[in-house]
Amino acid sequence: MTPTHFAVEEVAPGVHACLDAGTGAAVSNAAIIDCGDKAIVVDAFNSTAASAELRAAVPELTGKNTFLLVNSHWHPDHYWGNQEFADTPIVGTRRMMELMVAAAPADLGAWTAELDAQLDALRAQAESDDEKTRSLAERRMGMIGPVREMAPGFRLTLPDILIDGHLQIEGERTVEIITEGGGHTESDVFAWVPDVRTVVTGDLVWNGVHPKTEHGDLASWVRIDRLLLDLSPAHVIPGHGDAAGPEIIEAFVPYLERVAEMVAELVADETLDPGAMPVPEGSEEWSNRVLLRGGLSGLAGRT
Numbered sequence: 001m002t003p004t005h006f007a008v009e010e011v012a013p014g015v016h017a018c019l020d021a022g023t024g025a026a027v028s029n030a031a032i033i034d035c036g037d038k039a040i041v042v043d044a045f046n047s048t049a050a051s052a053e054l055r056a057a058v059p060e061l062t063g064k065n066t067f068l069l070v071n072s073h074w075h076p077d078h079y080w081g082n083q084e085f086a087d088t089p090i091v092g093t094r095r096m097m098e099l100m101v102a103a104a105p106a107d108l109g110a111w112t113a114e115l116d117a118q119l120d121a122l123r124a125q126a127e128s129d130d131e132k133t134r135s136l137a138e139r140r141m142g143m144i145g146p147v148r149e150m151a152p153g154f155r156l157t158l159p160d161i162l163i164d165g166h167l168q169i170e171g172e173r174t175v176e177i178i179t180e181g182g183g184h185t186e187s188d189v190f191a192w193v194p195d196v197r198t199v200v201t202g203d204l205v206w207n208g209v210h211p212k213t214e215h216g217d218l219a220s221w222v223r224i225d226r227l228l229l230d231l232s233p234a235h236v237i238p239g240h241g242d243a244a245g246p247e248i249i250e251a252f253v254p255y256l257e258r259v260a261e262m263v264a265e266l267v268a269d270e271t272l273d274p275g276a277m278p279v280p281e282g283s284e285e286w287s288n289r290v291l292l293r294g295g296l297s298g299l300a301g302r303t
Helices: 048-062 076-085 094-103 108-125 131-153 218-230 247-268 289-302
Strands: 006-012 015-020 030-034 039-042 066-070 090-092 166-169 175-179 189-193 198-206 235-240
Touching (some): 006 048, 006 235, 015 048, 015 235, 030 048, 030 189, 039 048, 048 076, 048 131, 066 076, 218 247, 235 247
Parallel strands (some): 198 235
Antiparallel strands (some): 006 015, 175 189
């Protein structure tokens, strides 16, 4: 089966990056790690439509069912598909689980109605004469549509193996599941496959895409990404964007440092407009600039 919502790239022997195909059902990236005697999945996408394809891909690619699912953090595009793995142990952290619970829809009927209202508003915007407004509305509809389809039957499926530091999975291949606290969010997890020097970062690293920053701690985020570089990875599977090598972390760290400087400038001078500030050097061609603007406003407002 060729998946609809993500593309598969074997970045190292037995390590498959599952890269968002832009349909709106996945949104983020995921990974499948063949451990020889078992298979591990990292992240479960934005919707059950994409996550069902992910689960089906595991035995096709590895010949095994999923032994363990790892959630990298609480943002919905990485874990709303968890329910497709409800019979599988799920690794996360206690703080991550608390944030998932806090953000979960309390009433599925009300949530479904809210999503319907959002889609109606976006359909109207998609008729706009302004190309930018129209394009943004169409992209948002693509992301909300798969969520609306799953909303009536949504089941909040939480991590049940809670780590605080390091979990080592032993088998024919060793995989290390690591948390260094929070950077992108209050609690982030990444996976390290030492024999092929591959790191699956979740949203601790983005490639060619402006990151969502408003829930982050930029100083801690930089610290953690420098620790990722200390691993000397040969292959990096980011939370968003293409898989590549350590150069994407090397480019991302100074980006985050510049964003921190921009936040400080906004706090020091309230007349500055986040929307008018030049993007960090080297990110001029990155997509989703709106996330940078929203992050600057949110971080400055928290300070």
